[in-house]
Amino acid sequence: MADVFSELVGQERAAAALRHYARDPVHAYLITGPSGADLHGVLVAFAAALQCTEHGCATCERCRAVVSGHDPDVYLASRAGLAWRVDELREAGRVSRRRPLSKGYQIVIVEDVDTAVSGASPAAAALLKSLEEPPPLTVFLLSAHEMAPALDTVASRCVRVALRAPSDAELITALVGEGATLQAATLAVGAAHGDLRRARLLVHDAGLAARLDRWRTVPDRLGGTSASASALADELLRALDAASEPLVAHQRYEMAREASETGSRATSRKELDARVRRELRRFRVDELRLGCATLSRVYRDRLTEALSGVDVDARDRRRARAALGALDVVAEAGRRLEANLDETLLVHDLLLSLVDV
Ligand SMILES: [Zn+2]
Structure with a gap:
């Protein structure tokens, strides 16, 4: 029952x-x-x-x-x-x-x-x-x-x-049960790292595939200078703002609805503000975590590729070292993300450090 x-x-x-x-x-x-x-x-x-x-x-x-x-x-x-x-x-x-x-x-x-x-x-x-x-x-x-x-x-x-x-299969089944297509559910669950709440947000997010691509192509688009890295960091941050917009719009709607129901008591208004800020912060951290995970995957593939040939030469070893260095940089950014550091600084630092490896 x-x-x-x-x-x-x-x-x-x-x-x-x-x-x-x-x-x-x-x-x-x-x-x-x-x-x-x-x-x-x-x-x-x-x-x-x-x-x-x-x-x-x-x-x-x-x-x-x-x-x-x-x-x-x-x-x-x-x-x-x-x-x-x-x-x-x-x-x-x-x-x-x-x-x-x-x-x-x-x-x-x-x-x-x-x-x-x-x-x-x-x-x-x-x-x-x-x-x-x-x-x-x-x-x-x-x-x-x-x-x-x-x-x-x-x-x-x-x-x-x-x-x-919950397993990925359970999450996909749940989303399909809620009306999502199998393809959208699979993409959203893959990007949500086992988090149903986030998968539910992403499944209706038409920009998800494009955002994943943006991060996946960072190594190729990085350029060799701090100016090009900085421009790319700004682009990623703008995409993060754009991705947050549906959530912000939804929150505004919810706040207006709750304010009319509670008669906007000062305390509940304060509670609501705090909750909205926390939700938005969580969404942005989740997005950046997804970005870091996507980047890591690219550098891991590069590492495997560099070391997979029959004879690994000096050039392959150089490529492997660069990929390892990049993986360290991305892992460090992930740790800083958990430590609640400023997002703008974090993304800029990440890309500038990637230029140097
Ligand atoms: Zn009941």
Whole structure:
């Protein structure tokens, strides 16, 4: 029978556990999984299953309210930056002490707790304090991408549910089931690195193939000077802006809709702004990561080609060394991307360093 968990891709085991837990919940759950596992979707589905008298039928008013983010007893904690601040987690703690307004639970969702919990940080302390003795009708739903050792204290207060990364075949089947052509679904899944949320965006993205080409041809178009590299970097950054446009337009529409529904309360406006900024940042980082992965593939092919002949001569060795050097440069750019560095600087540095190898 279809329920709130039916839409999740590749999470049958976790869904079975959560269906069971929804009938008699404890006070805290920690859901972990790789970035492609749609942690957010799982948290929301579980929250609906907790509130619904049928444990997540997906059709009743309560299920629909939770899924659309309008259940007054489901609090989705929001943060302004990439890491949680102590006051944001204290606010979540304050909400957790409220009595639910309707039948059901006071649910507090805190995503990406791995970004709060770095040893003895005040943010970690605030989170642990709220988890210690919540009122009987409060349920915390936490999520984390990595099970870092620093999370042990938090995890010890929660029931853990681990998600798995869906396979490419599962993702393609899901997209085709949602109406995409097999060809578009395959291209989008290949470019999304196992991330369903991103694959869903890319499948309707007519410019994807052209963007992949732009990155794939970087080595041939780089030219030998810093001026030509710089011009190419600008071109890639302009393409990134253009690729972000549909998301920005969609966000504007969503913001206008939500503002009219909530009467644009100042706090929800601030939360919305923060969410929009985070989504856009994530999209751009994903795009640059895809660019780096595409470039790496080109240089790996060059390396294989240089070393695959019967007699490898001095010229082949030079080509192999150049490809290896380029792979190092691209890997370094990938690391800097994770460290949240300025995108413009990063792309320029990447291409300028590639000229030098
Ligand atoms: Zn329901």
